[in-house]
Amino acid sequence: MSIDPDVQTEMDRICHEIVANVKYVGVFEVDFMLNDNGSLYVKQIIPTFGEAGRIFDRATTVSQFEQHLRAIAGMPLSDIQVVKPTVMAAFTHDQANAIRTQWTLKPNWHFSFYRQGHQDLDSQKLAGHILVQGDDVNKLLEQLEDTEIWSQDSADSENN
Template structure:
């Protein structure tokens, strides 16, 4: 059980992205000092840190270990789980590293989900170019060939639709393991945010995420789905939470087909961008909940009310943003320090039908 951490202690955050920035702000709000360890000196999260550590080598981890009561991470792709296990005490790692073994490796994640008898898309492991034919014969067309290691860009993924693509893939394979997974054409993407502590689990409303070339463009809360799909997602959340040794916020993402097929897409430790929609339908944020959990503070029962749409804001939209700020008093705006997109977030309160029509009327912000 996480040890209670009183205000004035230092919480460490591994990651330099907007998620780490928002975690750092939430830690400050409960009276903590914040140490952020990021890959580069221009990382946005460092702007919210009291102690700034640049680098991800052993020396950087040692510095983080020496100044922090507890640590967490915003981006599992850059975390070295072996380094954490080697250098940090269990007291300093309330979230543990158990979850990283699944979320950093696509193949192990699939195995974990299958061991729980959860529905995943057909897949196979590709270690050498000779494996492709065997795996494709089993999984079929179309499929996506992805590096097993997460964090490698989407440009390293290849859609396989025919034998010609298989032949082409052999020439593109690098010396790393891959996973070949069945591909669905335009499924809906759902997600659920959960917070787990030794005292129990809270599961928040199922949301629908919309993406454009792997970039989140909108989150709709709650997702408009059938009751049986909703109940199955709750069952899956409880089953996953019961198996992982973890404290804090985590998310589970799903594919949902027009025929009602539900497939677990991935498991993610820590807050995810789409989970920011909770700010529009609850009295808290996923970052505040995560910080309370890892600091050993009790988690209240969070009331959920209303509906909302979240839109990450891009720099190219800022002229339109300035106009809408002046004429939409009910819209909720949040902006981040200058840096990469997104530059901020917009939450439009429901009812959803009204939110959709208001967004469409701008001709800039829209829902697919």
């Protein structure tokens, strides 16, 4: 579940190139795709507050929303300091009941449930995300894996 250091280095390089060459002020999201043979592609670059940016709310001393406002107002950006190692995982409506069970068991998990109308209750749509904090990212990833919430989803889709 972790990113190969060479892939991370290449993603960082690409992002720095984008920042240096795009005439834009504010927050934007860069989505990548990595295929089975290790080729990295930029999927999209969009001016938006990405879901992945929510990790800043718990992991660092800044939020993507405040940084965006500072950028468009011409103010200096806040220095980003990591408060505590944090991992994020999104969950679907199909996974929501299992997530609610974890809510009662995991004091280091912070839950966000997205508000959606009844017409948006597609079982595969995102229903929310969790932010998990601790001292060791690998142990946090193991916590997620040990629940089998995300592996069940994969197994279910393979069986259908």
